[in-house]
Amino acid sequence: MIPIVSIVGKSDIGKTTLIEKLLPELTRRGYRIATVKHDVHGFEVDREGKDSWRHKKAGAHTVVISSPHKIALIRDEEKDLTLEEIREKFIREVDLILSEGYKKDVQPKIEVFRKGKYKELLCTKEDNLIAVISDQAFDMGVPCFFLDDIKGVASFIEKRFLTAQKGRDVILKVNGKTVPLNPFVKGFLTHTLQGMLTSLKGCDAPSTLDLHMEGIGKE
Structure with missing residues (x-):
């Protein structure tokens, strides 16, 4: 089963930046990574007037756009899927899933925190918090990494979720x-x-x- 790690934190705290830095480090170590971004407001990935957009507007439940190097799927969903449901339905042939957001999901979480922006963390160990990445130290009973310690965070993820998966x-x-x-x-x-x-x-x-x-x- 593909492990999932959720990168969580309050607004504009640096979640996307962390994922951007983790991806090349984990990829350099030979792992294939999938990412999932949670958007509670809804989104559009297609452009008005394109053939695929016209297919969807005409009533297609599912639209697939395929090329020699990429494939994209757009489909209707009746509810907000959990990370486990997304993994089971859509994600294959990767070693790890990094999600951005999903603070209410049950998956393991790494929280990004900056002392100049907020006063307290979003999650606790009861929320399946497994690590904190911050510009200040926390005594939470979980590892705490500095914001620029990307290799340390990658090694933590590798040891906990990837090395154990081999075999x-x-x-x-x-x-x-x-x-x-x-x-x-x-x-x-x-x-x-x-x-x-x-x-x-x-x-x-x-x-x-x-x-x-x-x-x-x-x-």
């Missing part, structure tokens, strides 16, 4: 929902499926396995 992992989904698995069940599934694969042609030394089953509850 084997097993994800089970039933009816589209992820089912938590303990280490014993993960090991059992891994060894069982590996044993089955050894008897099949063209399945030598698999590194990943995707298994999809339908109609298993029907007689």
Whole structure:
């Protein structure tokens, strides 16, 4: 499962700037990063008069714009999606998701704080605060980094969320929902499926396995 870290803080505190600095540092270390920006006011990414804009205005529920190097998706949603829902629906083939905002979501949070702008932090440990980045020290029971310590923050994220992800992992989904698995069940599934694969042609030394089953509850 792709880990999520939310960069939070009050308005104009430097959340976007922090993400801009973290991205090249994490990318330099070989990680693929996705970002999610929360906009409570709504937004438009298309331009009036463009073909894709006309498709959407004509009633398309989903519009995909595709080119040889980029792809974009615009679709209607009935509610504000959680970060977990966004991850499950839209994000693949990355090592980490950095979100900007989502202070009310349950995901781990790193708060940016500047003493000259506000008097107190936005989050506490009860809000799943895992670190603070600030121009002053805090005794919050979580690590505190200076604003310019980008390598330190990147190393903290790497150690806590990325290094631990390396190696084997097993994800089970039933009816589209992820089912938590303990280490014993993960090991059992891994060894069982590996044993089955050894008897099949063209399945030598698999590194990943995707298994999809339908109609298993029907007689």
